[in-house]
Amino acid sequence: MRLERLGPVFGAELKNIDLSTITASNGFDEINNLINQHEVLVIRGQRLNAEEQLIFGRLFGELAVSPFSPRSATNPELIVLETDAQSKRPLTDIWHADETYKLEPPKLTILKALISPQLGGDTMFCSMRAAFDFLSDRMQSYLNGLTARHGFGRFRDLLETDLPTLHKIEGQLPRANHPVVTLHPETSATVLYVNRHFTERINELPDDESRSILEFLLQQTARPEIQLRIKWEPGTVVIWDNRSVQHYAPPDYWPQRRRMERVTVEGQVPVPASTDDRVIHHRIEVDGVPAELSEEGATFARNYEFNRDGLDDPDCGT
Ligand SMILES: O=C(O)CCC(=O)C(=O)O
Numbered sequence: 001m002r003l004e005r006l007g008p009v010f011g012a013e014l015k016n017i018d019l020s021t022i023t024a025s026n027g028f029d030e031i032n033n034l035i036n037q038h039e040v041l042v043i044r045g046q047r048l049n050a051e052e053q054l055i056f057g058r059l060f061g062e063l064a065v066s067p068f069s070p071r072s073a074t075n076p077e078l079i080v081l082e083t084d085a086q087s088k089r090p091l092t093d094i095w096h097a098d099e100t101y102k103l104e105p106p107k108l109t110i111l112k113a114l115i116s117p118q119l120g121g122d123t124m125f126c127s128m129r130a131a132f133d134f135l136s137d138r139m140q141s142y143l144n145g146l147t148a149r150h151g152f153g154r155f156r157d158l159l160e161t162d163l164p165t166l167h168k169i170e171g172q173l174p175r176a177n178h179p180v181v182t183l184h185p186e187t188s189a190t191v192l193y194v195n196r197h198f199t200e201r202i203n204e205l206p207d208d209e210s211r212s213i214l215e216f217l218l219q220q221t222a223r224p225e226i227q228l229r230i231k232w233e234p235g236t237v238v239i240w241d242n243r244s245v246q247h248y249a250p251p252d253y254w255p256q257r258r259r260m261e262r263v264t265v266e267g268q269v270p271v272p273a274s275t276d277d278r279v280i281h282h283r284i285e286v287d288g289v290p291a292e293l294s295e296e297g298a299t300f301a302r303n304y305e306f307n308r309d310g311l312d313d314p315d316c317g318t
């Protein structure tokens with residue numbers, strides 16, 4: 001097999017490989033390591049049928065059954081996302097990691113295209129470990145130790161019922177608090193773990209502060225430098241690390257037909273990055289060179305140095 005990186009920050013395409021031949025002792029460790037390292041792995045030209053996709057998924061752990069997504073009648077672990085003129089507009093145009101309202105959100109998602117529209121229907125990804133790395137040291141320290149509440153977001157709209165019944169159903173569905181900054185359990189990377197679909201508030205902050213800080217954090221997914229956009233064709237499989245990336249699927253193709261099949265691997269309770277005052281994090285590297293701060297970030301850093309020197313300077317202000 002051969003690997004081609006898809007961008008300087010994350011993402012890779014794996015070539016010359018047939019996923020149906022992978023077993024626990026043949027190729028699994030390599031693929032698992034590549035997912036940890038590159039966060040999104042694209043494998044094209046696969047002829048994996050649904051059964052083989054389930055078997056491949058089970059190599060990584062138990063498969064999840066989503067309470068909201070449309071499942072295959074014969075196999076509840078297989079999610080079938082099919083869109084055409086008869087279906088509603090898909091609710092995928094919002095940045096999210098899958099199912100973070102669960103106490104144990106999924107670890108990986110494996111999505112396969114069966115029918116792709118002629119134009120549109122791409123899926124976008126954002127590296128949330130890069131999002132965290134791009135924050136200032138001050139912001140990283142501020143976030144450390146905070147937790148956020150995750151609920152159902154837009155999936156509420158799928159529960160077509162009157163308001164009192166909706167509240168009752170919501171009361172019975174899971175909800176979870178997760179650290180705002182998590183530690184990836186396999187790579188120890190620090191990850192910004194809030195998303196626009198499911199994260200409702202930061203628990204330790206008053207309402208107005210939570211709203212502003214959360215909005216600032218959610219906007220980080222808009223940075224083109226930390227995004228990736230994947231084009232699908234029938235037979236394309238994408239595996240993403242749901243612990244460290246978010247995705248957004250523009251429904252720009254709808255009502256054209258698109259059919260995808262997905263399996264989702266169960267994960268663990270997210271762990272907080274650190275309980276120290278200072279977060280020890282890894283910095284993004286591009287070919288071994290630490291990524292540059294953005295222009296504003298660099299200006300801020302220079303001003304900060306200047307002001308601090310100024311305070312220490314006995315001649316300051318004279
Ligand atoms: O349709 C897509 O490309 C992705 C949909 C999605 O959000 C998912 O499968 O988790």
Ligand SMILES: [Fe+2]
Nearest residue numbers: 096097098247
């Ligand atoms: Fe999703």
